[in-house]
Amino acid sequence: MCDxxxxxxxxxxxxxxxxxxxxxxxxxxxxxxxTALVHEGLQLQDHDIVVLAESAVATAQGRIVLLDSITPSxxxxxxxxxxxxxxxxxxxxxxxxxxxxGGIPGFLLSITSGHLLPNAGVDGSNAPxxxxxxxxxDPDVLAFTLRKKILNxxxxxxxxxxxxxxxxxxxxxxxxxAIACSGIPAIIDERGRRDLFGRELKVTRRAIADNIASAAExxxxxxxxxxxxxxxRGLHIExxxxxxxxxISPDE
Numbered sequence: 001m002c003d004x005x006x007x008x009x010x011x012x013x014x015x016x017x018x019x020x021x022x023x024x025x026x027x028x029x030x031x032x033x034x035t036a037l038v039h040e041g042l043q044l045q046d047h048d049i050v051v052l053a054e055s056a057v058a059t060a061q062g063r064i065v066l067l068d069s070i071t072p073s074x075x076x077x078x079x080x081x082x083x084x085x086x087x088x089x090x091x092x093x094x095x096x097x098x099x100x101x102g103g104i105p106g107f108l109l110s111i112t113s114g115h116l117l118p119n120a121g122v123d124g125s126n127a128p129x130x131x132x133x134x135x136x137x138d139p140d141v142l143a144f145t146l147r148k149k150i151l152n153x154x155x156x157x158x159x160x161x162x163x164x165x166x167x168x169x170x171x172x173x174x175x176x177x178a179i180a181c182s183g184i185p186a187i188i189d190e191r192g193r194r195d196l197f198g199r200e201l202k203v204t205r206r207a208i209a210d211n212i213a214s215a216a217e218x219x220x221x222x223x224x225x226x227x228x229x230x231x232x233r234g235l236h237i238e239x240x241x242x243x244x245x246x247x248i249s250p251d252e
Contacts, residue, residue, distance in 0.1 A: 013234035016040060017219040017227040025062035030149055032056075033229055042231060044150065047239050049159040049232040051216040054179055055126045055133050056228035057142060057162055063134040064127055065092060083108055089122065089132065096120035096134060114247040115179065121164065125222070136162060139180035140244050147182045157239055159183035163213035165222060174222065176213030178245055184208065185242045208237060209245065 018036035023029075033050065037043065044050075058064070072080065072087035073094070080090040083103040090108065094100065097110035097120045110120040112135065121135035136142060143160040150158050162180035167173070178186060186209035190201050216230040 013232060015215055015219050016042060016231040016233070017225075018229040018231060019225075019227050020056075020229060022226070023056045023059050023228060025059060025064065027060045029057065029060050030146065030153075036229060037231070044154050044156045044158060044231075045233065046157045047159075047233075047235075048156065049161060049184065049212060049235065050146070050150070051161045051163055051212065051230040051232060052146075053220055053228040054121070054136055054139070054162055054164045055123065057136040057139065058133045059127075061137055061142075063137060064131050065134065066131050067092075068130060079103075079108065085119075089119070092122050092132065092134070093120045096122060118167070135164075135179070140182070143180040143182035144243060157183070159239060159242075161209055161212060161216075163216060165217055174217070176210065176215070176217035178209035178213045181209040181245055182243055183239055183241075184237055186210075186245045188237070 018033065018040060020032045020036050023032060029052065067086065067088045070088040070091050072091040076091035076094055077087050079085070079094065079100065080087040083090075084105040085093075085103075085108060093108050093110060097108075097112050099111045100108055101111060101116075102109045107118045108120070110117055112120045115121075117135075122132050124132045127133045139162045143162050147158060147160040150156060150160075160180075160182045161178050161184075163176050163178050165174040166177045168175060186207070188206040188208050190204040190206055193201050193204075195201060212232055212235070216232065219230050220227045
């Protein structure tokens with residue numbers, strides 16, 4: 001048995017914001033992580049979770065585009081006129097999308113790599129003036145690679161998340177969502193468990209990666225905080241060779 005203090009400890013965790021220098025194309029994200037950890041007086045421990053903002057990851061990959069360098073197609077011009085977006089931006093969104101499914105004034109709604117996204121994740125915030133940042137390329141592969149590099153260099157078993165901020169239908173405000181997950185389960189299936197009154201859960205799945213992403217967003221912020229990485233410690237979940245985000249197809 002455990003006393004009340006032990007129960008509190010079992011149900012608590014810590015989040016550390018990691019301030020970095022401005023990340024530039026070609027930078028090594030692991031170097032930035034190590035420097036930030038040293039600055040905060042932290043060392044990686046087994047079962048830590050490293051969370052990275054997608055804009056930082058995309059910038060390091062060189063996934064930034066100068067809008068003035070884009071020549072809009074006729075399709076982009078038509079879409080731009082319909083939804084009130086800049087033609088060059090519409091062109092980039094079309095290129096980054098598997099499909100454009102609609103939009104509202106100022107935004108296109110697209111499906112990109114199985115994700116339903118405004119503007120295909122193309123974003124001008126935290127990008128140099130006149131540029132936009134695209135979503136990271138192969139984020140699942142990058143999360144896996146970073147996790148394995150950390151294991152090889154430190155011997156620590158960690159999880160790695162790459163996250164973005166998203167709005168929700170009929171709600172103001174942004175929340176966190178994971179776009180890549182490695183080393184921990186993105187979803188924990190609660191089906192078959194029973195509630196407080198003995199009823200069996202039929203459809204419930206816990207979005208663990210997205211919940212961690214939202215917690216990390218509280219520390220990262222959305223403007224000039226310059227905290228593109230977060231260390232999460234003390235979560236009692238299973239670690240292992242888990243990879244990827246479980247997505248629902250449009251047909252489902």
